[in-house]
Amino acid sequence: MTSKPLRLRPIYLVVVGAFGGAAYRFSNRPPSSDASLNPNTFTPYTLVDKRRVSSTSAIFTLRSTYGAAEPDSVKEAWKRSLWSLQIKQPQLQIARAYTPLPPTEEGRAEDDEEEHDVRLLIRQEEGGEVSTYLHRLPEESTIELRGPNVECDLPHDIQEVIFLAGGTGIAPAMQVAQVLGRRAGSKMHLLWANRRREECVGGLSDEVLVPHNRPWWKSLFGLGQSSAAQTTVEDHKPQAKGIIVQELEALKERNRASTKGLEVQYFVDEEKTFIKPGDVAKRLHLEASRENGSKMILISGPDGFMEYWAGKKVWAGGKEVQGPLGGVLGKMELKDWTVYKL
């Protein structure tokens, strides 16, 4: 597979308005054909596999077109960070961030080439420029990547994480599970919300949920009581498991050996199961004696999901920053838990 060297003029793209702002700078250095992944120039990768997860999302597997080795920056990122890559849409000269999924056991057991493949869970946004472009690409297409970009470093002494994920926010959650798998004694609670079951077919929560006819905020139950607490029966019929569900189960298995475990709860809007404040509150263990080590609540998902749980991120000095803690978590007593918006 060959790739034409690109000569890019510096282009500044600023997205403003309801979608916030972002600036991308393309270097005018032509990428060298054998360059490995780096944050400054775009490096060619080949789309070797595209596996459908649902009607709107798929896992894209990308392999370095020139067989370049995985750079140390990526090896380091896998040890302690949540990180992303940028993909370029060459006709429009715009770029978007995507979050690599951790390698599977299968990938790790394979030869070096597969071990270093980049896997991305990409949802096709209706009317979205880059995601629509990517979903239309056939296998063997060239896709240009730039990175890694570290979004957040997990503290060395991390002890417990509550991760609130909405939709493709599951990708950074899987990165956290992978990092915590290396931290003996750590514990992770993953609460994953999707609009439709097709995103998480066959996923069974560690605590069984019962459907609510109305979202929690319209129901009689509120803070301090979770949907799981009312459960008496298992509601799900056995189903073939979706790809992401299978990967979550593999992560659970991997983490079981060395950590206090990965607990997964699935919430599906169309089944009327919603994450409620009580689901978070009961996992904070505020009454427990303070143990050593840090505790984090991480949130990743669509803008509305983020705003509801923790308030908006804000723009300052040309970059997106955390902003004040708002939303539901802003009203809860969190004691020594730190909140981070992804």
Ligand SMILES: Cc1cc2nc3c(=O)[nH]c(=O)nc-3n(C[C@H](O)[C@H](O)[C@H](O)COP(=O)(O)OP(=O)(O)OC[C@H]3O[C@@H](n4cnc5c(N)ncnc54)[C@H](O)[C@@H]3O)c2cc1C
């Ligand atoms: C750090 C980070 C990591 C990410 N990781 C992932 C990931 O792993 N997987 C993933 O799928 N996504 C991820 N994203 C989101 C991703 O970067 C893109 O934002 C997403 O794919 C949409 O980009 P797009 O170009 O397709 O859509 P855009 O063209 O940016 O449009 C986004 C939405 O806005 C609407 N829109 C655009 N313009 C207008 C307008 N003028 N008026 C009204 N509506 C409009 C579109 O219809 C669309 O629904 C991540 C984002 C960040 C910041």
